[in-house]
Amino acid sequence: MSYLAIVFTFVFAGNVLFGYGAGTCAGPAGMRATSGRLAAFSAMASVGLVATVLHVAILRYALYPLGLEALEPLSYVLIVVILLYALTSALASGVGPLAEAGRVAREQVLSCVVYAAALSAARKGFSVAEAAAAGVAAVAGWWCAVVLLDRILDRLELEDVPPALRGQPLRFLSAGLMAMAVSGVDRILISRLAG
Amino acid sequence: MILPTSSRHSANPVLLVATGLCPVLIPATTLQSGTILGFGVAVHAVALALVLPFLSRVAGDSIRFLLSLAVSGMVATLYGLAVRAVFPAEAFGLSPFLAFIALNCFGISVLRGSLRQPGLDRFPEYARSAGELLLTWIIFSAIREVLGSGTLTLFVDETSRIALDLRSVLVYPVRLALLPSGAFLLLGYGIALYRLRVKRRKEA
Numbered sequence: 001m002s003y004l005a006i007v008f009t010f011v012f013a014g015n016v017l018f019g020y021g022a023g024t025c026a027g028p029a030g031m032r033a034t035s036g037r038l039a040a041f042s043a044m045a046s047v048g049l050v051a052t053v054l055h056v057a058i059l060r061y062a063l064y065p066l067g068l069e070a071l072e073p074l075s076y077v078l079i080v081v082i083l084l085y086a087l088t089s090a091l092a093s094g095v096g097p098l099a100e101a102g103r104v105a106r107e108q109v110l111s112c113v114v115y116a117a118a119l120s121a122a123r124k125g126f127s128v129a130e131a132a133a134a135g136v137a138a139v140a141g142w143w144c145a146v147v148l149l150d151r152i153l154d155r156l157e158l159e160d161v162p163p164a165l166r167g168q169p170l171r172f173l174s175a176g177l178m179a180m181a182v183s184g185v186d187r188i189l190i191s192r193l194a195g
Numbered sequence: 196m197i198l199p200t201s202s203r204h205s206a207n208p209v210l211l212v213a214t215g216l217c218p219v220l221i222p223a224t225t226l227q228s229g230t231i232l233g234f235g236v237a238v239h240a241v242a243l244a245l246v247l248p249f250l251s252r253v254a255g256d257s258i259r260f261l262l263s264l265a266v267s268g269m270v271a272t273l274y275g276l277a278v279r280a281v282f283p284a285e286a287f288g289l290s291p292f293l294a295f296i297a298l299n300c301f302g303i304s305v306l307r308g309s310l311r312q313p314g315l316d317r318f319p320e321y322a323r324s325a326g327e328l329l330l331t332w333i334i335f336s337a338i339r340e341v342l343g344s345g346t347l348t349l350f351v352d353e354t355s356r357i358a359l360d361l362r363s364v365l366v367y368p369v370r371l372a373l374l375p376s377g378a379f380l381l382l383g384y385g386i387a388l389y390r391l392r393v394k395r396r397k398e399a
Contacts, residue, residue, distance in 0.1 A: 019375055020295075021221040069290075070276055073297035077268025081298075082261050110264075112218050115298050119291050162387075164394070169387040176379030183376065 005190040006126075006133050011141035012185035014120060018178060022116035023142050043105035045139045047084060048117045051109075052135025054080045055118040057128055076118065084109045113142050149174055219299055220332065220382075222292040224373045225348045228285060229336020235274045235296045236332075237325035240305045242270045244321040247309035263306050271297035284353050301328065339381060341365065343373035 016022040055076055063069050088109060091102025108114060117138030121131045152174045161170065219236055223229035247263050254262050275293045279286040286293065296302070305321050341347055345362035362368070371377040 018379075019221070020218045021375065021378070022218050070279060071272055072290075073275065073294040074268040074272040076294070077264050077271075077297050081264055081268075085261065085264075110298060110303060112295065112298055112300065115295065116218055119294055123291055164387040164390040165383075169383040169390075172379045172383030172386070176376045176383065179374075179376035179379060180371075183374075 002190075003130070003133050006130055007137040008185060008190040010117075010120070010134050010137035011144065012182040014138070015141040015145055015179075015182060016113055016116040016120065016138050017142045017145040018175065018182060020112075020116040020120070023111070023113040023146065039101065040104050040108075041139075041143050043101060044108045044111065044114065044143070045136050047088075047105050047108045047111075048114045048135045048139035049132055050135075051080050051084060051114050052118045052121045052131050052138070053128055054083070056122050056126060056131035059122050060128070072119075072122075076115070080118070081109055113139060117142075145175075145178065148178065218295040219292055220335070221375045221378050222289060223332065223336040223339065223378075224343065225340045225351075226333065226337045227282075227348050227351055228289060229332055229339075230329075231278055231282065231285060231289065232292060232296075233329045233332030233336070235271070235278070235293060236299055236301055237329040238274060239267070239270050239296050239299070239302045240325045240328075241322055243267060243302055243305050244309050244318050245315070247306060248313045248315055248318075251310055251313040259310060263310055267302060267306060268297045282352060285351070301325075335381070335385070339372045339378065342369050342381075343371070343377065344368050 010016075013019070058075050058079060059069065059072065063071060063075060085106065088102045088106035092099055092106055094102065117135050120138065121134035124130075124134070126134055149171060153170060156170055156174075157166075165173070219232045223232050243263070243266065246266055250262055250266065251259060271294065274296060275286070275290070278289070278293060301324075308317060308321070337347060341361060342365075345360070345365040345368040347359040347361065348356070349359065350357045369377070372381060
């Protein structure tokens with residue numbers, strides 16, 4: 001699969017928000033806070049990249065050859081999460097902008113968005129380089145979806161929406177409609193268009 | 196993050212399910228898969244609430260959180276292995292989502308809460324939330340299956356299948372309900388209906 005197809009797949013049809021529902025847990029307030037900060041995106045993308053590469057490498061070179069794929073959650077938590085948590089904590093304990101980046105990145109280590117990116121890349125049989133592209137694309141796709149959802153909700157606040165639908169229900173309804181809209185943009189479509 | 200046992204969540208079981216559990220909720224397209232995933236999340240949370248207070252007493256501050264994460268991963272792995280043993284076919288389809296149990300937001304909230312307050316004081320509260328969650332999950336997956344396929348699978352394995360066929364009543368199933376987008380729409384309308392019900396009850 002070309003890198004372009006990987007990126008399009010993970011931004012559209014394989015979007016971790018629309019496909020897995022990952023990242024809805026932050027709730028509207030959390031999502032809005034996250035979507036407004038570029039630093040948070042950079043931290044999340046970095047964590048997503050490292051987590052996906054590590055997870056795919058562990059699965060590809062250790063668990064699959066040994067027939068131990070059932071241990072996937074344990075290996076992710078024991079190796080990827082703990083390693084990233086220790087690394088980001090070490091960064092956060094310093095001073096200056098690097099410490100701030102470490103603190104922001106540490107918040108993202110346990111994010112289900114990062115986990116969904118790693119899991120979905122691992123299921124596609126990617127090489128380590130392809131997994132890296134998939135990890136960053138998955139986080140970027142989630143980010144775009146969240147920002148778009150926020151804008152839609154901001155616009156809908158000006159409309160005469162029934163009170164029962166305001167807030168979380170509207171977010172889910174909008175996400176459902178967006179999921180339908182992007183579900184057609186997948187690997188096969190991109191392969192046919194881009195070759 | 197707001198704890199799942201806070202009043203905001205307890206007051207709205209649909210929101211309780213939606214908040215933090217979508218990655219494990221989206222694949223729940225049949226009653227059986229919903230029960231397996233929901234039971235996994237509930238068992239994971241209850242196990243963490245039981246084990247972590249004791250872990251807090253023996254482990255030092257520096258490694259307590261990391262050890263708790265390891266316990267979380269271990270519980271999810273053991274549950275995945277149990278599902279593979281009992282429902283091998285179902286486990287094959289659910290395997291990427293069973294892995295999500297290790298880091299689901301409900302479990303992580305219970306983990307953080309248990310570490311913050313050692314002892315089993317909050318265990319009944321967590322267990323009640325897990326029970327509510329499982330019940331709502333089962334109802335949600337049953338609604339999805341009935342709407343999406345017109346059947347209700349009570350039990351299925353490689354050799355036998357027990358299901359209620361409702362296609363004589365529901366002639367044209369709404370296939371959308373089985374897709375992730377359908378799950379989002381159902382969640383949205385579910386929360387709205389719940390709000391309306393609460394509002395009418397208050398007015399009455």
